[in-house]
Amino acid sequence: MSALRRPTRLPFRVELARQLSQWRVRIALIVLAVLPVVVRIALLVGGPPASSRSGTTDLTALAQVSGGTFAAFVLVLTGGFLATLVAALLFGDLIAGEASRSTLKYLLTVPVPRLRLLAVKVQVATVLLVAGLLALTLVALLVGVLSYGAGGIQVPGGPRLGFGDSVLRLLAATGAAIVGLLWAAALGTLLTVVSDSPLAAAGGVVLASILSRILDQIPALGDLRVVLPTHWSTAFRSFLEVPVDLAPPADALLSGLLWAIVLGALAAWRFTRKDISG
Amino acid sequence: MRRGRRGLVAVLLTAALALGPAVAAGAATTEPSGAPTTRAFSVPVAEAPGSSSRIRLDATLYTPAATPAPAVLLAHGFGQTKADLAPAAERLRREGYVVLAYTARGFGRSGGRIGLDSLDGEVPDARAMVDVLARDPAVERRGGDPVVGVVGGSYGGALALMLGATDPRIDTVVAAITWNDLADALAPPSVGRVPGGAGEPLRDFKVGWASRLFGAGIAGSTDACGRFTPAFCDLYRRLVTGGTATPADLALLERSSPEAVLAGMRAPTLLLQGEQDRLFGLDQADANARQLRAAGAPVQVRWFDGGHDGGGIAGTDGVIDDWLRDRLRTRAPVSTLFSWAVPASATAFREKRVAPAYPGLAGTGTTRIPLEGGVRTVVNPPGGQPQSVTGIPGLSASTSVGRTAGSLLAAANPPSEAAAFASAPLTAPAVLTGSARVRLRVTPSAAGTAVLYAQLSARTGDEELPLPGGVAPIRVALPEGGGDVDVTLPATSWSLAPGDRLVLTVRTSDSQLLGSTAPASDRIAVASPIALPTVAVATRVRSAGLPTPGVLLGIAAALLVAVVLLVLGAVLGRRRQRPAPPVPPVPPEAEAEGPPLEIAGLVKRFRGGFLAVDDVGFTAQRGQVVGLLGENGAGKTTTLRMVAGLLRPDAGTVRAFGAPLGPGSPALERIGCFIEGPGFLPHLSGRRNLELYWAATGRPRRDARFDEALAVADLGGAIRKPVRGYSQGMRQRLAIAQAMLGLPDLLILDEPTNGLDPPQITALRGVLQRYAAAGRTVVVSSHLLGEVERTCSHVVVMSHGRVVAAGPVEAIAGEATELVLTVTDVPAAVAAVRVAGVEAADPSGTDAVRVRPGAVPVQDVVAAVVAAGVGVTGVTRGRHLEEAFLDLIGATEPSA
Numbered sequence A: 001m002s003a004l005r006r007p008t009r010l011p012f013r014v015e016l017a018r019q020l021s022q023w024r025v026r027i028a029l030i031v032l033a034v035l036p037v038v039v040r041i042a043l044l045v046g047g048p049p050a051s052s053r054s055g056t057t058d059l060t061a062l063a064q065v066s067g068g069t070f071a072a073f074v075l076v077l078t079g080g081f082l083a084t085l086v087a088a089l090l091f092g093d094l095i096a097g098e099a100s101r102s103t104l105k106y107l108l109t110v111p112v113p114r115l116r117l118l119a120v121k122v123q124v125a126t127v128l129l130v131a132g133l134l135a136l137t138l139v140a141l142l143v144g145v146l147s148y149g150a151g152g153i154q155v156p157g158g159p160r161l162g163f164g165d166s167v168l169r170l171l172a173a174t175g176a177a178i179v180g181l182l183w184a185a186a187l188g189t190l191l192t193v194v195s196d197s198p199l200a201a202a203g204g205v206v207l208a209s210i211l212s213r214i215l216d217q218i219p220a221l222g223d224l225r226v227v228l229p230t231h232w233s234t235a236f237r238s239f240l241e242v243p244v245d246l247a248p249p250a251d252a253l254l255s256g257l258l259w260a261i262v263l264g265a266l267a268a269w270r271f272t273r274k275d276i277s278g
Numbered sequence B: 001m002r003r004g005r006r007g008l009v010a011v012l013l014t015a016a017l018a019l020g021p022a023v024a025a026g027a028a029t030t031e032p033s034g035a036p037t038t039r040a041f042s043v044p045v046a047e048a049p050g051s052s053s054r055i056r057l058d059a060t061l062y063t064p065a066a067t068p069a070p071a072v073l074l075a076h077g078f079g080q081t082k083a084d085l086a087p088a089a090e091r092l093r094r095e096g097y098v099v100l101a102y103t104a105r106g107f108g109r110s111g112g113r114i115g116l117d118s119l120d121g122e123v124p125d126a127r128a129m130v131d132v133l134a135r136d137p138a139v140e141r142r143g144g145d146p147v148v149g150v151v152g153g154s155y156g157g158a159l160a161l162m163l164g165a166t167d168p169r170i171d172t173v174v175a176a177i178t179w180n181d182l183a184d185a186l187a188p189p190s191v192g193r194v195p196g197g198a199g200e201p202l203r204d205f206k207v208g209w210a211s212r213l214f215g216a217g218i219a220g221s222t223d224a225c226g227r228f229t230p231a232f233c234d235l236y237r238r239l240v241t242g243g244t245a246t247p248a249d250l251a252l253l254e255r256s257s258p259e260a261v262l263a264g265m266r267a268p269t270l271l272l273q274g275e276q277d278r279l280f281g282l283d284q285a286d287a288n289a290r291q292l293r294a295a296g297a298p299v300q301v302r303w304f305d306g307g308h309d310g311g312g313i314a315g316t317d318g319v320i321d322d323w324l325r326d327r328l329r330t331r332a333p334v335s336t337l338f339s340w341a342v343p344a345s346a347t348a349f350r351e352k353r354v355a356p357a358y359p360g361l362a363g364t365g366t367t368r369i370p371l372e373g374g375v376r377t378v379v380n381p382p383g384g385q386p387q388s389v390t391g392i393p394g395l396s397a398s399t400s401v402g403r404t405a406g407s408l409l410a411a412a413n414p415p416s417e418a419a420a421f422a423s424a425p426l427t428a429p430a431v432l433t434g435s436a437r438v439r440l441r442v443t444p445s446a447a448g449t450a451v452l453y454a455q456l457s458a459r460t461g462d463e464e465l466p467l468p469g470g471v472a473p474i475r476v477a478l479p480e481g482g483g484d485v486d487v488t489l490p491a492t493s494w495s496l497a498p499g500d501r502l503v504l505t506v507r508t509s510d511s512q513l514l515g516s517t518a519p520a521s522d523r524i525a526v527a528s529p530i531a532l533p534t535v536a537v538a539t540r541v542r543s544a545g546l547p548t549p550g551v552l553l554g555i556a557a558a559l560l561v562a563v564v565l566l567v568l569g570a571v572l573g574r575r576r577q578r579p580a581p582p583v584p585p586v587p588p589e590a591e592a593e594g595p596p597l598e599i600a601g602l603v604k605r606f607r608g609g610f611l612a613v614d615d616v617g618f619t620a621q622r623g624q625v626v627g628l629l630g631e632n633g634a635g636k637t638t639t640l641r642m643v644a645g646l647l648r649p650d651a652g653t654v655r656a657f658g659a660p661l662g663p664g665s666p667a668l669e670r671i672g673c674f675i676e677g678p679g680f681l682p683h684l685s686g687r688r689n690l691e692l693y694w695a696a697t698g699r700p701r702r703d704a705r706f707d708e709a710l711a712v713a714d715l716g717g718a719i720r721k722p723v724r725g726y727s728q729g730m731r732q733r734l735a736i737a738q739a740m741l742g743l744p745d746l747l748i749l750d751e752p753t754n755g756l757d758p759p760q761i762t763a764l765r766g767v768l769q770r771y772a773a774a775g776r777t778v779v780v781s782s783h784l785l786g787e788v789e790r791t792c793s794h795v796v797v798m799s800h801g802r803v804v805a806a807g808p809v810e811a812i813a814g815e816a817t818e819l820v821l822t823v824t825d826v827p828a829a830v831a832a833v834r835v836a837g838v839e840a841a842d843p844s845g846t847d848a849v850r851v852r853p854g855a856v857p858v859q860d861v862v863a864a865v866v867a868a869g870v871g872v873t874g875v876t877r878g879r880h881l882e883e884a885f886l887d888l889i890g891a892t893e894p895s896a
Helices: A012-020 A023-045 A059-063 A067-079 A081-092 A096-100 A104-108 A114-148 A163-179 A182-194 A198-216 A219-227 A235-240 A247-272 B002-028 B082-094 B122-135 B155-166 B182-186 B207-218 B230-240 B247-254 B282-295 B317-329 B400-411 B549-576 B636-643 B666-670 B686-697 B706-713 B716-720 B728-739 B758-773 B785-791 B809-813 B826-836 B858-867 B881-892
Strands: B037-046 B054-063 B071-075 B098-102 B148-153 B170-176 B269-274 B299-304 B338-342 B351-355 B365-369 B375-380 B418-422 B430-434 B437-444 B448-460 B463-466 B472-478 B483-488 B492-496 B501-507 B520-526 B530-534 B539-541 B597-605 B611-620 B625-630 B651-656 B671-674 B746-750 B777-782 B794-799 B802-808 B819-823 B840-844 B848-852 B872-877
Touching: A012 A023, A012 A114, A012 B686, A023 A067, A023 A081, A023 A114, A059 A067, A067 A081, A067 A114, A067 A163, A067 A235, A081 A114, A081 A182, A081 A198, A096 A104, A096 A182, A096 A198, A104 A114, A114 A163, A114 A182, A114 A247, A114 B549, A163 A235, A163 A247, A182 A198, A182 A247, A198 A219, A235 A247, A247 B549, B037 B122, B054 B082, B054 B122, B071 B082, B071 B122, B071 B155, B082 B098, B082 B317, B098 B122, B122 B148, B122 B155, B148 B155, B148 B317, B155 B170, B170 B317, B182 B247, B182 B282, B207 B230, B230 B247, B269 B282, B269 B317, B282 B299, B299 B317, B338 B430, B338 B492, B375 B418, B375 B501, B437 B448, B437 B472, B448 B492, B448 B520, B472 B483, B501 B530, B597 B636, B611 B636, B611 B651, B611 B794, B625 B636, B625 B758, B625 B785, B636 B651, B636 B746, B636 B777, B651 B666, B666 B671, B671 B728, B686 B706, B686 B716, B686 B728, B706 B728, B728 B746, B728 B758, B746 B758, B758 B777, B758 B785, B777 B785, B794 B809, B794 B881, B802 B809, B819 B826, B819 B858, B826 B840, B826 B848, B826 B858, B858 B872
Parallel strands: B071 B098, B071 B148, B148 B170, B170 B269, B269 B299, B299 B338, B430 B530, B611 B802, B625 B777, B625 B794, B671 B746, B746 B777
Antiparallel strands: B037 B054, B054 B098, B338 B351, B351 B539, B365 B530, B375 B520, B418 B501, B430 B492, B437 B483, B437 B520, B437 B530, B448 B463, B448 B472, B448 B501, B597 B611, B597 B651, B794 B802, B819 B848, B819 B872, B840 B848
């Protein structure tokens, strides 16, 4: 009797296949993977690095010192806003994307239980985001090594790190950058549940990010700024500095977890009792 | 970022403090002494020892709620007044001390002239302040003496030491960033000595800091000497214009130095000295410590990462409070532990280290590091300008702005005036603690006095960071041909990592020191490895670079909450998913389970208050094709959405096969749905869409019966093309096929004929009837009466959210035998059929007759009319559902 063993609704691989079949998802991932190449070409167009005096302040010149430094440079360029944008696109699409194509109701009548649907979709989006940022780092490292040699990260105003150490630090920084996107992922999940338009959900995340960054620039707010979700968005750079200060990434992790729990729980609660129309 | 988290703590603390006074006030009602008080007054003191003229000193007494209490006398820094002490005074009062803060003579509203903590002025003043405390009943007494501690930083620190050494009533002294010998501090003796050379070392003059202090002393005054005593004014003028200090000058400075009196100290003393201090270096604290130890006073030395060049005494509050508590309250024995900060370097965080005892500036061990650089020539241009900038008094090295400005200024230093001797990259880490020593070989261009400045820095990568502690002046008389010079560099602490290079820079000028205006050209070589003192460590505390326990705890708690929520979500989800009733083979033999669809009392009110579905109930049985008929907006789709679990009903129940139906119910597996239009991934083919849909059910592929479903869709080759290019009808058919995947026991189709052409509608009709004939059930909604009439076996008529009729189509639409005859003569035709014996016959309009034939066969009715000579132009059989429907709707139409 097949009914005694309930089948797994919407298996992970099926949802992954559904998402990967979409061009908007593919493009977001391709942009991340190709970005290092674009940066490399931009540096080529800009000409060879100007011979800098000691105490290099020109970051683009510094970026061309070694492969590891190039990868770190690309990661610092991307880690803030572009990564937030990609997270917004991926997570803003979860439910609202299905609703806008009228496929949501058919998934729900399969029946895929609502929490299961949300959980699988969050898992898939997370895997895609992690894969995209990992691809970014690895491609950047590859492009950097091919262009500037297998040297470690040159810390601005500090020592040159070993290559192996640099690779580990780049991976750690990528991980920390992903942790820094927890809030964006959770907000995207909430907005995609609330809104029926994927653009509105993704735009909401981007808007929140910009707003939070603006407020973070106002010193008058003082220490109240610690509650801003983007306040720790540069914490991942700790791993690219000497010595590694683990405090900011830990703060970022705590902040991200709190935001993710609050917004994620709200999204799940809302989705289980939402009326699906359209 | 770290500031941010500390900030959060600060916000919380502020909140706690805001509540604090309320709590304290509540507790204070039981205290006999009442609320804390603050009282400002002036204290008359003799202008000079033995003088009868009086000056008045401005003072404020802070008394805590609970008295008697130990007292703390606060002395301020140079250029400050008692107002600058208010925060510290209030903090100490909260700790429960009586606090006396006063403005020293020559500053603020106090009278008199500045004597630089002279034994003939400021020190007797401080004793007068102790008299004030001794008279105050709020001050705790022990053995007839008041319990008094004295705390001061910089200018106040020296005063605290000199008061403690000259007034036996003082129980403890805290002296921060201060001097031992003012002459050595302001006019530093050469740190370079010719080996074996005798005699007094030559002195330089700290023109940078001295002029800044002098400026602070004359601020706000029209007099060029400001409020300085004439003797100090003269001294400053003489030194700053390049003169050398005379024995009389040195004697004057001696009267302002703790060095003169420390032999008399008995009170336990805490010496806090900053590592970022080019005014009063670690050597001054070292001299104090040696004297105090010799005098037998218990002494503790701490070096912290601060000082006149970087943050002042910020961050020492906790240490001071602990010290005062242990001395004034518990009288604990003084620990000999030596604790010092190792400042942050390019590769290491700031670190606090603790050694069992204070080792002095020579450390407990030595690391020797060879320096390279050969023989270098440095020049001093005539006039000594431009000078090398190694720092600016007041430009704090503890801020990033200060550090940046410092490195920018240093970048402009003239290279010909400096010689750098660098080590090879270090192979082992070393923490320099104390004064490094090195022997130089200096060959001046002409016999005479060589004036040089030595500084240590650490080079990491391409970044060179000067070590804190500043620049050591070297002023030695050398014979023609030059000679060796032993140099003791300023004491400091620094962490050198493997790979770092240690760099000794020797310059001919320094903007902070007077230097020489004579042109010179000196050849310099390093004659020995540099000896770095190190100190064996008892414990190390690395506070920076690690998350605080609070944050780690927070992360753990957040993860725990997340896990709990996830488990809770999984459990709730599972509970909602009660085990599915066993699926019997189709058609079912056993009739044990309930009807395929059973709806009762269903109500749905939308957010705007619109009642879309009101008490709807009906049942669909096996083998039935149930038509849900109603005008647009009758509530058909809303009802079906509630059946499918997309909407939450406000009231009522839906059961399928006996099991309650809701969002995500397992019973939905046996229901195929097509509700309000198709929904597909437009970029995928029709076939891929169906495959992915079926994959989402998680059921085996063979259960899907793709071929049967695709036959219904009848898309031909288009099934392999992207859905994006499909017509409305094609999508509609694909969606119906999707609903039929797996041949569900109950098929729910909402307006399936929309967009289909007549042949397709006819085909669909056949499909649905055959589907139900196999023992399954079809529920189809439509606003097309003809469709329902022709397709369905049963009909549920809805209007304005309510069921107005339900039952077999015939029961609703009336007998199929009713006839409408279009005739040439209506009255004749009516008469004729009545004669033929029909049940009823009525004229219908001007050219038709409605006939209920009863038992009379139709052909006989027509024959009777024809026989009566009436022409029959048309015969229509059966009553139309449309009419019944319009009747039913009309009955529920809200009447005005």
